[in-house]
Amino acid sequence: MKVIFLGTPDFGIPALQAIMEHHQLLACVCQPDKVGTRGRTEFCAVKKFALQHNIPLYQFEKVSRDGVQILKDLAPDIMVTAAYGQILSQEVIDIAPYGIINIHGSLLPELRGAAPIQYAVLLGLEKTGVTILNTVRKVDAGPTIVKKSLDILPFETNGQLFERLSVLGAEAVIEALDLIEKGQAVYTEQDEEQATFTGKITAEQERIDWSKSSTDIINLVRALNPSPIAWTTWQGKRLKIHELRPCDLQFDGVPGQVVLCTKKQLAVMCGDNKAVYITVLQAENSKCMPTTAFLCGKRIEVGTILGE
Numbered sequence: 347m348k349v350i351f352l353g354t355p356d357f358g359i360p361a362l363q364a365i366m367e368h369h370q371l372l373a374c375v376c377q378p379d380k381v382g383t384r385g386r387t388e389f390c391a392v393k394k395f396a397l398q399h400n401i402p403l404y405q406f407e408k409v410s411r412d413g414v415q416i417l418k419d420l421a422p423d424i425m426v427t428a429a430y431g432q433i434l435s436q437e438v439i440d441i442a443p444y445g446i447i448n449i450h451g452s453l454l455p456e457l458r459g460a461a462p463i464q465y466a467v468l469l470g471l472e473k474t475g476v477t478i479l480n481t482v483r484k485v486d487a488g489p490t491i492v493k494k495s496l497d498i499l500p501f502e503t504n505g506q507l508f509e510r511l512s513v514l515g516a517e518a519v520i521e522a523l524d525l526i527e528k529g530q531a532v533y534t535e536q537d538e539e540q541a542t543f544t545g546k547i548t549a550e551q552e553r554i555d556w557s558k559s560s561t562d563i564i565n566l567v568r569a570l571n572p573s574p575i576a577w578t579t580w581q582g583k584r585l586k587i588h589e590l591r592p593c594d595l596q597f598d599g600v601p602g603q604v605v606l607c608t609k610k611q612l613a614v615m616c617g618d619n620k621a622v623y624i625t626v627l628q629a630e631n632s633k634c635m636p637t638t639a640f641l642c643g644k645r646i647e648v649g650t651i652l653g654e
Contacts, residue, residue: 347423347527356391357508358428360516363448366399368520372420373402375409377431389574390483410435417441424526426519427481433647439481444526446481449515451603453477453493455541458486465506470561473497476515480533489533490532492522501591504570513515538634547574554578554587556602557617558651564590564622578602578653586633589626597621604650612637614652
C-alpha cells in the first residue's frame, strides 16, 4: 500500500521503519522544528529518520490549512499517524481511500488523549497495550482494528514502557495494514461508557506531595521518568527524584520527613505511614546519580522535612 506517515517523536520510529520495509512509504509529515537549548534548532525523531532514508518530508504549521493539496497530490492509499500532535480536519481525513489509522499507546477506550503511557504508569496499571484505530474527528474515538496488550513490569518507568509499546505498535500497524489491504479488517466501535481520558502532565503534578501514599508517589516518579522528572525541595533548592523503592523498615514521622540517612540509604516518610528509599536523585546544578554516590559527599540530616 502507498502510505503517508504523520508523526513527530520517537514513539513512531519502529512503526515507520516497519512501514518502509513492508509497504510503499510516500512521505513523512512532522511538526515544524523547535528551537532548543542555547538557541539551537532541534530536529524531531521523524525528521531525522526521513532525512537519513531520503524520504520526502513535509512540516506544516497547520496541516489542515497548509498541507491538504500536497497530500492529495501524493495520492496515498492510506495515512498512518503516531503522536503527530495536530488535530486533523475532515478534509485531511478524507484524502486517502482507506482513510487514516492511528497508533495509540493504550487499550482503547481506556486512556484516550495526550499521555496514555504516562498515565498507565501513574495510575499503577498492571496491563496496557496499543490500539490501531480508524481516525475520526473526535479524539481517539474511532473504531478499532487491532489491539495488542502487554504487562507493565514492576517499577517500570514511562520511558521503558514507551520503548516497549513503540515496538508493539509497529507490529500492530503492519497487521492492520495487511488486513485492510486484503479487505479483512474488522472495525469495532468503542464503548463510550468505558472511555477514560488523559491530559498532558502539568507543572503542578511534577512536585511530589509527600502526604500521598508511598505507592502513589513511587508511581508518580516512574511516570515522570525520563521527563520531566518529579521533584521536591531541600534547603530551598529543587531536588529531582529519578527513582524510588519501597522501604521495608518501619518508622515514625510526618510526610516528607527524612527518617533514615546512612552512607548507602536515604528514606523519606509518606502519607500512609510508610517510607520510601530514594535510590537515584539529582541536586540542583548537579548530575543525576545514585543516592549512594550523592551521600558520599553530602548528608541530609534525619528529621529534615523535604518539600517545605
